[in-house]
Ligand SMILES: NC(=O)C1=CN([C@@H]2O[C@H](COP(=O)(O)OP(=O)(O)OC[C@H]3O[C@@H](n4cnc5c(N)ncnc54)[C@H](O)[C@@H]3O)[C@@H](O)[C@H]2O)C=CC1
C-alpha cells in the first residue's frame with residue numbers, strides 16, 4: 001500500500017510521523033516552506049521516511065490518501081481535485097459536519113469522488129501525543145469490512161492501535177459532535193462553574209450525541225466507543241484541546257486566536273440544522289451555536305440550560 005497524507009497541519013504531520021514507522025509516507029501541504037519541522041507541530045522533527053511536497057499530483061500517485069484537512073475546507077478541496085482523487089482509497093480524519101451540506105466527510109467524499117473507496121480514521125488522539133509516539137487507540141471505519149481490515153492492519157503501528165467498525169456514520173458523528181460538547185465543557189470551566197457542571201455537560205452532551213446519531217442511523221455501541229465517548233472524555237478534560245480552549249476563553253471572557261482550527265463552532269451550527277431536520281433535541285449544541293455566534297452571553301446560556309423543563313433521565 002502506497003500512502004500519502006493530504007493536509008500538512010498538526011494532525012496530518014503527526015500521522016506522517018507515526019505511520020512512517022511502517023514505511024515511506026508522502027505528506028502534502030499547500031505551503032510547505034518549512035523543511036523538517038512544521039511550525040504547526042513545534043518540536044517534532046520529521047523522520048527521513050517522510051517526504052514533504054506541495055505537488056499534489058505527485059502525492060496522489062499513492063493509492064491510499066489520508067485527508068487531514070479541516071471539515072469546512074474539505075468539500076472545496078474534493079471538488080477542485082476530484083479528477084486527481086479518482087479511484088483512490090480516501091480516508092478522512094476531519095472531525096466536523098459541513099455547514100452548507102449538513103453532511104459528514106464520508107458523504108462529501110462519496111458525492112465529490114463517487115468511484116473512490118471511503119473510510120474514516122477517528123478517535124481520541126492529540127497530534128502532539130501521536131507525534132511523540134505515545135500509545136494511542138483509534139477507530140478505522142469502513143462500510144466494506146474486508147477493506148476495513150486491510151486498512152486497519154496497514155495503519156496500525158506498535159504504538160497506534162486501530163479498532164475497526166463498519167459503522168462509518170457513527171464513527172464520524174462521534175468525532176464531530178464531541179467537539180461541540182467540548183466547547184460547552186470549556187465554557188463551564190472557564191467561567192468557574194466547577195467540575196460538577198462539567199460532568200453534567202459531558203453526560204448530557206453524550207445523551208445528545210447519542211440521540212442525534214441514532215436518528216441518523218449510527219449504532220449505539222459506536223457512540224460508546226473510542227470515536228464517541230473516548231474522544232468526548234479526552235477533549236472535554238484537556239487544555240490540549242483547541243475546542244475546549246476556545247470554550248474556556250469564552251467562559252473566562254478572554255481573547256482567542258481566530259486562526260486556530262476549532263471544528264466545534266461551525267459544527268454546532270450544522271448540528272442545530274441537522275437536529276431540526278431529524279426532530280432531535282440538542283439543547284447544548286444549540287447553546288454552543290449561539291455562544292459561537294455571540295448571540296447569547298455565557299451567564300444567560302447557563303441559566304437557559306438550567307431552567308429548561310425538568311424531565312426524565
Ligand atoms: N490536531 C489534532 O490533535 C487532531 C485533529 N484532528 C482533525 O484533523 C483535521 C485537521 O486538523 P489539524 O491538522 O489539527 O488543523 P491545523 O489547523 O493544524 O491544520 C489545518 C491544515 O489544513 C490546511 N488547509 C486548510 N484549508 C486547506 C485547503 N483548502 N487546501 C489545502 N490545505 C488546506 C492548512 O494550511 C493547515 O495546514 C480537523 O478536522 C481536526 O478535527 C483529528 C484528530 C486530532
Ligand SMILES: O=C(CO)COP(=O)(O)O
Pocket residue numbers: 095123124125126127179182231234235240241242243244261262263
Ligand atoms: O480531536 C482531537 C482529539 O481527539 C483534537 O481536539 P481539538 O481539535 O479540540 O484540539
